Amino acid sequence: MIPILVADDHGFIRAGVEAVLRGTPFQVVATAASGEEALAAIEQHNPAVVLLDINMPGLNGVAALEALREKGDERPVVLLTAEITDRQLMAVMRAGVQGIVSKDGAESELVQVLERVHAGEKAIAPAFLQRALDLSLKPVVNPFAKLNARERDITRLVAKGMRNREIGQQLNIGEGTVKVYLHAIYQKLNIENRTELALMVVNDEIG
Structure with a gap:
């Protein structure tokens, strides 16, 4: 059993993730509705992989990931997103996110992404990587x-x-x-x- 933490402010998304993972090696050991709750639950439950919704009230997924990395916590983090802004994408890439899953394709992609990040690989779609590369080559504008x-x-x-x-x-x-x-x-x-x-x-x- 590989323990997973799921943070999303929508209960049906959390329930949906648990349903997708049923029967797989991954088991949801804790859920959270905000970044603050996620950070506390990580301390308490020590999951092997953290799944964060990128847009949550209060501390969002980006800020929660950055807070983890600032503490020296390098465990795999996968971001679940309906959409991601350029700024958010660059921030999570800098913070060393291991995976990004679109909510649209989460049912078919999630288990594979979790398997890859748990094995120490990155699981970020080429479209996100190309977008991040394009953004990094743009002149910096304040x-x-x-x-x-x-x-x-x-x-x-x-x-x-x-x-x-x-x-x-x-x-x-x-x-x-x-x-x-x-x-x-x-x-x-x-x-x-x-x-x-x-x-x-x-x-x-x-x-």
């Missing part, structure tokens, strides 16, 4: 160049861990106005939440 001065100020404060009310007090604007600015920032940077925004600031200079 994503924050899209933001105006006020949006960059708000981004810096988000990166410091400040909440909307605190940001509003700091900049002398209403909490509702901060939310409007954040929505615009997320759209310009093609991200979904403040966690992703804070991670971007770690990786890029705002200017």
Whole structure:
């Protein structure tokens, strides 16, 4: 029996993975609905392979993978994704992801991918590898160049861990106005939440 941890914020996906793995050498020993829960469950259950949904509330799959690697944990991680942004793809490749499985083809591909990563191989589709190569050859563009001065100020404060009310007090604007600015920032940077925004600031200079 090869122990697997499955982290996905949708219960039916977790149940679906367990159903696909039934009768295989892989057994789900723990499940999680967020990156934070996944990291705690990894400590507790010590799975041989970790299966992470890339987009979860709070700490997403990318951040959870990076947190694992920062601790020196090199166990195989497979990302389960419906879609992956360029930024997410480059981040997980840098963090040494072992496998990427599209949710569309998960039923037929998952067991084979898990077998390969458990054997020490990489299981990343050629299309993802080519996309990552193309992106790595592109000139580096500062994503924050899209933001105006006020949006960059708000981004810096988000990166410091400040909440909307605190940001509003700091900049002398209403909490509702901060939310409007954040929505615009997320759209310009093609991200979904403040966690992703804070991670971007770690990786890029705002200017």
